[in-house]
Amino acid sequence: MSHPIIDFADVYFTYPDGKKAINGITFHVRHGESVGIVGANGAGKTSLLMLMTGLLLPIRGEVHVGGVPVAKKTLSVIRQKIGFTFQDPDDQLFMGTVYDDIAFGPRNYGVGEEEVKNRVMKAMEAVGVMHIKDRAPYKLSGGEKRGAAIAAILSMEPDILAMDEPTAALDPKARRKLIHLLKGFPYTKIIATHDLDMVLELCERTIVLKEGRIVCDGLSFQILSDAQLLEQWGLEKPLSLQRCPICGTKKE
Numbered sequence: 001m002s003h004p005i006i007d008f009a010d011v012y013f014t015y016p017d018g019k020k021a022i023n024g025i026t027f028h029v030r031h032g033e034s035v036g037i038v039g040a041n042g043a044g045k046t047s048l049l050m051l052m053t054g055l056l057l058p059i060r061g062e063v064h065v066g067g068v069p070v071a072k073k074t075l076s077v078i079r080q081k082i083g084f085t086f087q088d089p090d091d092q093l094f095m096g097t098v099y100d101d102i103a104f105g106p107r108n109y110g111v112g113e114e115e116v117k118n119r120v121m122k123a124m125e126a127v128g129v130m131h132i133k134d135r136a137p138y139k140l141s142g143g144e145k146r147g148a149a150i151a152a153i154l155s156m157e158p159d160i161l162a163m164d165e166p167t168a169a170l171d172p173k174a175r176r177k178l179i180h181l182l183k184g185f186p187y188t189k190i191i192a193t194h195d196l197d198m199v200l201e202l203c204e205r206t207i208v209l210k211e212g213r214i215v216c217d218g219l220s221f222q223i224l225s226d227a228q229l230l231e232q233w234g235l236e237k238p239l240s241l242q243r244c245p246i247c248g249t250k251k252e
């Protein structure tokens with residue numbers, strides 16, 4: 001069995017204003033796993049991803065990514081291993097053009113300009129954002145920004161993708177395209193989301209958070225089929241597992 005690629009050991013985090021967001025979390029993720037992180041608003045999903053990427057550091061406990069402890073002095077190594085897309089793409093895009101935003105990561109890590117260009121082109125092609133490469137990110141629509149933000153982490157060629165609400169602001173066709181794209185990726189994927197249908201389709205495993213604690217960790221299909229449990233956690237069955245309100249049949 002391979003070593004875990006992500007390892008949380010009894011992690012706690014409190015924001016400076018005293019809000020306890022993560023209250024003793026332990027879990028491991030193995031290479032190549034796809035894990036959905038779900039939970040009601042304020043459950044701690046974003047905080048958890050930020051602890052994984054070193055944007056926040058635990059007040060107690062330890063986080064390891066690819067065997068490296070997440071700490072101030074390892075941040076540069078951690079950021080190469082794990083690509084993170086923010087819940088709000090405006091937090092991620094800050095350059096003058098989409099091209100430069102996607103090139104920023106590899107340039108920052110000293111990749112030569114020829115290789116940077118190859119990576120940017122490959123990432124834009126994969127996500128389908130070639131047509132907006134010369135546009136200013138702040139002038140894009142929500143879905144276009146989301147695409148640019150995803151391409152910006154792919155250009156880093158990370159081992160792990162950590163995504164916060166990747167389907168938010170996407171139209172149905174763009175959402176479908178993103179799910180298809182992510183399905184094809186060999187990376188380890190950690191996806192925090194309210195899009196439970198996407199979790200069902202993309203992630204074999206689901207971790208449910210409530211008030212900064214893991215209340216369930218198991219097979220997505222089992223967890224997401226249990227209406228009673230889901231209700232306790234402030235969630236609902238994915239639409240694809242609900243019966244049609246008119247004819248009572250389930251979606252195939």
Ligand SMILES: Nc1ncnc2c1ncn2[C@@H]1O[C@H](COP(=O)(O)OP(=O)(O)OP(=O)(O)O)[C@@H](O)[C@H]1O
Nearest residue numbers: 015017019021039040041042043044045046047048
């Ligand atoms: N910067 C902050 N300062 C203080 N408290 C915060 C801050 N950011 C988040 N919190 C609090 O920490 C808790 C966890 O928030 P978090 O953003 O991790 O939840 P979430 O599960 O991602 O929610 P959502 O589904 O709304 O995105 C919430 O109670 C929230 O109010």
Ligand SMILES: [Mg+2]
Nearest residue numbers: 045046087164
């Ligand atoms: Mg969030």
